[in-house]
Amino acid sequence: MSKILLTTTRTVLTVIGLVIIVDCVALMAVGKINFGSVVPFLVGSVFVAHGLFWQAIRKFFGRSPWLNRLWYALWGLFVIWLISFIVFIYSLQQQIKLSQQPAPSVAAIIVLGSGTVAGKPTPTLAKRLDTAVPLIESQPNAVVITSGGVGFQRTRSEADIMATYLHEVHNIEFERISQEGKSTSTEENLANSQSILEEKGLSIAEPIAIVTSDFHTIRAASIAKHQGYQQPITVASPTPLSIRYNAWFREYFAFVSGWLLGEY
Structure with missing residues (x-):
């Protein structure tokens, strides 16, 4: 050399x-x-x-x-x-x-958490919520679930902060939002949301929209299918350019981790 x-x-x-x-x-x-x-x-x-x-x-x-x-x-x-x-x-x-194509009619919309700061969604999480809004508004009969537990050194669940953001920023009624506030991973997001779907009389065999960041769509879809979701439809929110390629790099290792842990 x-x-x-x-x-x-x-x-x-x-x-x-x-x-x-x-x-x-x-x-x-x-x-x-x-x-x-x-x-x-x-x-x-x-x-x-x-x-x-x-x-x-x-x-x-x-x-x-x-x-x-x-x-x-x-x-x-x-x-x-x-x-x-x-x-x-x-x-x-x-x-x-x-995942960026218009979503068809769905029975439910699950928005996955992605971190909060000082009681507010991180920019990445805010993008997910903003992306979910047009779908929520266009499908008034779909069940809406915000999914995310209590993070490190936090007192409120992500699900609660996400619901508050949807209500205060986008005027989505609180009554329409179901909160899944115990999960700490994508696997738990989707597994714990199933009980809420059952309470609403829905089956995971029905089309379910999963709103997440674009870099996370492969893993989210793979986990959903492994858990029995028969028609998971990922809806991709854009990742800010400043962290996009870094997020893609880390997601590769997260995807390998999920495979090793048997998440899909």
């Missing part, structure tokens, strides 16, 4: 690694310690280590033929991972396009 190419590679690895680490530390600082934050943190750490100590690492693996083969094997695994990541991003973009 030429000196210029090596220097460029080390710089890129260091910068990318630091960005990933800072992002993951910020997430873990607010209690989001999970596969989708820990694994990218480890990946970022490996990137930074290679960027700063490339020669020392290469020298270590060059000490013996076995270690040298391990070096190339690890880079081969990295290439395989990179290909799988590209395939995931392509599949995600196709799912987003489908």
Whole structure:
């Protein structure tokens, strides 16, 4: 590898690694310690280590033929991972396009939580709620469910804050909104919402709209189908450009985590 190419590679690895680490530390600082934050943190750490100590690492693996083969094997695994990541991003973009099409008539509309700050929805959650409003208004007979439990160091459930936002910002009647305020994950969002659907006389065999962020549509649809929802219709809300690609990156690891945990 030429000196210029090596220097460029080390710089890129260091910068990318630091960005990933800072992002993951910020997430873990607010209690989001999970596969989708820990694994990218480890990946970022490996990137930074290679960027700063490339020669020392290469020298270590060059000490013996076995270690040298391990070096190339690890880079081969990295290439395989990179290909799988590209395939995931392509599949995600196709799912987003489908989820942005006008939703057909549905029996219920479930809006998934995504965090709150000082008793208000985060920008990402506000986007989900704003996206749900036209569907709620166009289908007055559909059951509306806000789903989200009490977050880290919070006193109100996301479901309550979401319902308040829909009422105060969009004039959606409180009486129309059912709150599922115990869940802490997408899996629990959809599982706990089933009891509310049953109370309303609805079946998960009916078409159910699931409103979530665009990057989250593949995982939400996969979990819903695994739980028995027969006609889940994901409705995608746009992710702010400033965090869009970061969210897509983390979602890859969250999707792998869901698969390993048997969520779909």
